[in-house]
Each structure stands twice: as C-alpha cells, then as structure tokens.
Amino acid sequence: MGERQERSGDAARMFAIVVWHLWLVMVWALPIVTAIVLVSAERWLIQVAAMLAMMPIVGIVVAVAVLVLAGNLPRRRLRRAGWTAAPAAAIPVLLLHWGFVIAGLLTYDSDPQRGGRPSFIEQMFGPSVAPWIAWVMFALAFVAWLGLFVTPTDADRMRGVGPRTIVTSAVAVVVVAAAVIAAPLITASADAHVYNAEVQLVDADGRTPADVSDLSSTAQAELVRAHFERTQQVSSSVRGLIAADGWLYRGNVDGGFAAVANERARPCNTDNFDCYHVTVSFRLAHRLGDAELLALEESLRAAGWDGRPDRQQDRWELTGVDAEGFTVRVGQYAGDDGIRVTVTSPSWWGRGEDVIRSMNSSDPAPADGTVTWSATEWPAIDEK
Structure with missing residues (x-):
C-alpha cells in the first residue's frame, strides 16, 4: 500500500x-x-x-x-x-x-x-x-x-x-x-x-411573420406595391407643402432595419425573418428663405408631423414622425442649391427588396435629372 x-x-x-x-x-x-x-x-x-x-x-x-x-x-x-x-x-x-x-x-x-x-x-x-x-x-x-x-x-x-x-x-x-x-x-x-x-412580433400592418409567409407570392407583391404607393402618398403630402412641381425623384425598397427612432414605426431588426421598408426621396432645385422655412415648419407641425428643426450655420433639417410611423426628413444643406424631402416607411415582414426587383419603374428620368414630377405625381411600378 x-x-x-x-x-x-x-x-x-x-x-x-x-x-x-x-x-x-x-x-x-x-x-x-x-x-x-x-x-x-x-x-x-x-x-x-x-x-x-x-x-x-x-x-x-x-x-x-x-x-x-x-x-x-x-x-x-x-x-x-x-x-x-x-x-x-x-x-x-x-x-x-x-x-x-x-x-x-x-x-x-x-x-x-x-x-x-x-x-x-x-x-x-x-x-x-x-x-x-x-x-x-x-x-x-x-x-x-x-x-x-x-x-x-x-x-x-x-x-x-x-x-x-x-x-x-x-x-x-x-x-x-x-x-x-x-x-x-x-x-x-x-x-x-x-x-x-x-415569431410573435407584428409589423406596421399588425401582421406576424407567419401571416406574411402564408400569403402567396402574388399577394406579397401586392402588399409591397401598396406599401410603395402609401409611402409615395405620404411624400406627396409633404412635397405639396413646399412646391407644386419641379421635383426630381429617387426611391427604393430596402431590406432590413428601418432606422426610425420611433416605437410607432414598429421597425424590425431580427435574425430569423426578412423585413423591409420603403424610402423615397425627392429633390427640388430651389432653396427656401428663412421666412419660407419657418412657414414650412408650421405647416408640417399642423399636418401632424411630430418633430423639431435642426438649425445650423451650414444646414437646416427637420425630422418628424406621423401617427402611422412614417418618418420625414426635409433638409437644406450647404453646397446644395435645392431642398430634399425623404420619407421612410415603417417596416413590414417579407422580402420586399426581392419583390421590387421583379418590378420596373416607369420613371424615364436620365441621370442628368431632366424629368421632373409634380407634388401629386410619382413613378409607378409595373410587373415585368
């Protein structure tokens, strides 16, 4: 031992x-x-x-x-x-x-x-x-x-x-x-x-990921179209407060998180399910004076946009959110001879960016921006 x-x-x-x-x-x-x-x-x-x-x-x-x-x-x-x-x-x-x-x-x-x-x-x-x-x-x-x-x-x-x-x-x-x-x-x-x-989260329409995945591809495409149109309508209402025509267009449907600091937007930022939001941006080749900017602030506030302007020496920018969760950013910046209006939608479940790639824009505007739109118009999207 x-x-x-x-x-x-x-x-x-x-x-x-x-x-x-x-x-x-x-x-x-x-x-x-x-x-x-x-x-x-x-x-x-x-x-x-x-x-x-x-x-x-x-x-x-x-x-x-x-x-x-x-x-x-x-x-x-x-x-x-x-x-x-x-x-x-x-x-x-x-x-x-x-x-x-x-x-x-x-x-x-x-x-x-x-x-x-x-x-x-x-x-x-x-x-x-x-x-x-x-x-x-x-x-x-x-x-x-x-x-x-x-x-x-x-x-x-x-x-x-x-x-x-x-x-x-x-x-x-x-x-x-x-x-x-x-x-x-x-x-x-x-x-x-x-x-x-x-899996229990709901998007801006109140749908869960399962609700959207159960829809046919046609129905999902129609939802994307409707969301695109609704975002354009919101943009149109804001642009109408600034000018009746002369707007140059830029817009897209993006996958992933819509960076909107507002709980009403119900943004999605998940690893398990696809989501998208719509961003549309228009530019007017005309700068507003101080009095016009103050009037625009009052108009946006009266229209239900909850936001405060950011006034600095080299820029003026106002970001607001409405009751539906849409976010608008109106900005006038140094070095730019115009004013920009960008509207970002809340987020929805689905692969909206894939759907939008299957559609084409009727906007014939070339890169030099010779085609403009009135405040009540925007490019339509059609099935290829």
Missing part, C-alpha cells in the same frame, strides 16, 4: 515538473496562435490598416509580446521564489487558464460579411456558436490567470504535489471540455428563445 502511494506521489511530482516546463511553451504558443486565429478571422482589420497606410505586423508583434510577458508573470514570480515545479494548487488553475484560452479560440466567431469566418466548432461540427461565448471564455481565462497569483502558498510547498493534484487537474480539463461542448447548446437555446419572441 505504501509503495503504491509512493509511486503515485512520484508520478504526481513528475506531472508537476512537466507542467512547469510546458508552462514556458504555452506562454509563447498561446499568444502566437491567438494572433493567427484572430487575424485570420478578422481580415477586415488588416484591410483597414492597409488602407490607413499602417503596418499591421507591428501591432500584431506588440500585442503578442504583451501577452507573452503577461503569461510569464506568474511563472517568473514563482521561479524567483525558488519553485522548480508547478505548485499543487496552481496546476488545475493553470489548466483552466490554458483550456479557456483554447476554448475561446475554438468558439471565436466572426462575421463573414466583414471578411471573417465562422468558428472552428461550426466549421468542424456544424452547429453555430454565438459570438459572445468566445469572449466569456476569454474572460474566464483572464480570471484563472489572476488566480495564478494567489493559489500557491507555503502550505502548498510543504505539502507538495500528490495524487490529488492529478484528480483536480482532470476535473479542470473536464470543466473546459464541458464548456466547449455546451457552447453550441447554449447558442441553440438562446436562438430558440429569440425565435419564439420574434
């Missing part, structure tokens, strides 16, 4: 010596691997640095050097105190530190639209991982690193490393492995919660 315990103790002490020397390797390896992973995931950082005529390699080298110095601080402190093997209490904490750094690298997810790539977990096994999970892993690694400054004590030195150290180290490894395995499960659970919340 005593001989078995002695062999176990020898194995544990050898394990502590191996961890001590491995520590020096990891001090260099982890920062270098971290830099490689982050740079490959966030290529846009390199692109931005290149456009700014910077030397990204210098920043990367400095960052790696800082991480190496930080990683070596606890080991250097112990070495100065006379340690030649990893302390018993420090070994599981050290394994947690390394493990959570590796877990953060495995779960690090970058936006592919910005030139990044999905996490290694998603690439290898399929399930996605929420971007915030990697930062939680890195935060836990940082906490474990701080723990390395307080775990070794004189009692640890006297007691030495024993079989229990191997057990606690194994527990640390299991904890990290469980965290990596749980990451996709946590993401799936969070996504399901978000989905269940979003």
Whole structure:
C-alpha cells in the first residue's frame, strides 16, 4: 500500500515538473496562435490598416509580446521564489487558464460579411456558436490567470504535489471540455428563445411573420406595391407643402432595419425573418428663405408631423414622425442649391427588396435629372 502511494506521489511530482516546463511553451504558443486565429478571422482589420497606410505586423508583434510577458508573470514570480515545479494548487488553475484560452479560440466567431469566418466548432461540427461565448471564455481565462497569483502558498510547498493534484487537474480539463461542448447548446437555446419572441412580433400592418409567409407570392407583391404607393402618398403630402412641381425623384425598397427612432414605426431588426421598408426621396432645385422655412415648419407641425428643426450655420433639417410611423426628413444643406424631402416607411415582414426587383419603374428620368414630377405625381411600378 505504501509503495503504491509512493509511486503515485512520484508520478504526481513528475506531472508537476512537466507542467512547469510546458508552462514556458504555452506562454509563447498561446499568444502566437491567438494572433493567427484572430487575424485570420478578422481580415477586415488588416484591410483597414492597409488602407490607413499602417503596418499591421507591428501591432500584431506588440500585442503578442504583451501577452507573452503577461503569461510569464506568474511563472517568473514563482521561479524567483525558488519553485522548480508547478505548485499543487496552481496546476488545475493553470489548466483552466490554458483550456479557456483554447476554448475561446475554438468558439471565436466572426462575421463573414466583414471578411471573417465562422468558428472552428461550426466549421468542424456544424452547429453555430454565438459570438459572445468566445469572449466569456476569454474572460474566464483572464480570471484563472489572476488566480495564478494567489493559489500557491507555503502550505502548498510543504505539502507538495500528490495524487490529488492529478484528480483536480482532470476535473479542470473536464470543466473546459464541458464548456466547449455546451457552447453550441447554449447558442441553440438562446436562438430558440429569440425565435419564439420574434415569431410573435407584428409589423406596421399588425401582421406576424407567419401571416406574411402564408400569403402567396402574388399577394406579397401586392402588399409591397401598396406599401410603395402609401409611402409615395405620404411624400406627396409633404412635397405639396413646399412646391407644386419641379421635383426630381429617387426611391427604393430596402431590406432590413428601418432606422426610425420611433416605437410607432414598429421597425424590425431580427435574425430569423426578412423585413423591409420603403424610402423615397425627392429633390427640388430651389432653396427656401428663412421666412419660407419657418412657414414650412408650421405647416408640417399642423399636418401632424411630430418633430423639431435642426438649425445650423451650414444646414437646416427637420425630422418628424406621423401617427402611422412614417418618418420625414426635409433638409437644406450647404453646397446644395435645392431642398430634399425623404420619407421612410415603417417596416413590414417579407422580402420586399426581392419583390421590387421583379418590378420596373416607369420613371424615364436620365441621370442628368431632366424629368421632373409634380407634388401629386410619382413613378409607378409595373410587373415585368
């Protein structure tokens, strides 16, 4: 029995010596691997640095050097105190530190639209991982690193490393492995919660995503047409307060979030369902005087537009919202010899931008703006 315990103790002490020397390797390896992973995931950082005529390699080298110095601080402190093997209490904490750094690298997810790539977990096994999970892993690694400054004590030195150290180290490894395995499960659970919340949201028409998806493609196209026409009607009512004719047109239907700071607009900004809003913009090649602008402010307020003008030396702009959730922005800017009227609709469920691509505008206006519209007119959209 005593001989078995002695062999176990020898194995544990050898394990502590191996961890001590491995520590020096990891001090260099982890920062270098971290830099490689982050740079490959966030290529846009390199692109931005290149456009700014910077030397990204210098920043990367400095960052790696800082991480190496930080990683070596606890080991250097112990070495100065006379340690030649990893302390018993420090070994599981050290394994947690390394493990959570590796877990953060495995779960690090970058936006592919910005030139990044999905996490290694998603690439290898399929399930996605929420971007915030990697930062939680890195935060836990940082906490474990701080723990390395307080775990070794004189009692640890006297007691030495024993079989229990191997057990606690194994527990640390299991904890990290469980965290990596749980990451996709946590993401799936969070996504399901978000989905269940979003599926009940209603758009500006009071429809849910399911209500719209149940409609035929023809019915959805008619809805887009109706929303386009309604936005043009709202724009027409505003333009009529300024001038009867002479308006140049620019308009579109956009997918995604309508940036309207108004709860009545019911904007959609979700990951699970498509949505769209309509933006129409007209320009009048005529500047208004101060008295005309004041009169326009009063007219807009009387017409139900809730907003205040922004008067500055180089511009005049008024943004208002009506009861339906439409937002109007009327602006007169320095360097522009006209006034602009832009109306943004609230948001609706569906792929309106796809539908509008299947329609064509009857507006024959060339780029030089020789065709103008009256305040009560706008381009029609017709099925191709």
